[in-house]
Amino acid sequence: GEDVEQSLFLSVREGDSSVINCTYTDSSSTYLYWYKQEPGAGLQLLTYIFSNMDMKQDQRLTVLLNKKDKHLSLRIADTQTGDSAIYFCAESPLASGGSYIPTFGRGTSLIVHP
């Protein structure tokens, strides 16, 4: 995941908003994603944004995309203890052979305190 950068840890209080940031490098990526990994489980897609959009909102989740700075953020409103997990930013750059292959960041561990 060297082309996708995220901070490793974020700690928030229950009820506050969480903002997880990510920078990516590949301008050919058509979609950008946020995945969630709970302990002992695989990754699950939380949300995605098409590269020609600036913002996408889905219930408590807001994704902001700044294409000029190649910066993606995920805001979780009213963060709950059940939101504690690792959040991965991902892009799908065009690989050799013409396929789009998901590339993941290192993941941000979100810890929510009661």
Place this chain on the structure above:
Amino acid sequence: NAGVTQTPKFRVLKTGQSMTLLCAQDMNHEYMYWYRQDPGMGLRLIHYSVGEGTTAKGEVPDGYNVSRLKKQNFLLGLESAAPSQTSVYFCASSYGVIEAFFGQGTRLTVV
């Protein structure tokens, strides 16, 4: 509909032993992937396949081989395991670029 199933879930190998990890998906997906997850390193792509009979190298392919003889299965082989291959291995599949579906992971320890 089971999604993506990985076997085994846990395995301990001695250095030099070989093994095969099996990934099966029942969603008729064209794309399949093998990642490894290490602390602080995130997910790194080992190999991937864009269809039955095709495979390609990812970011960290050394020491691994793969085969996709059937569309629903993607096998990851370790010919001679090394302690550096101790990791959690995830298989994933996708139909296109929207969403990758992940298995539950295989925790491999090489001693």
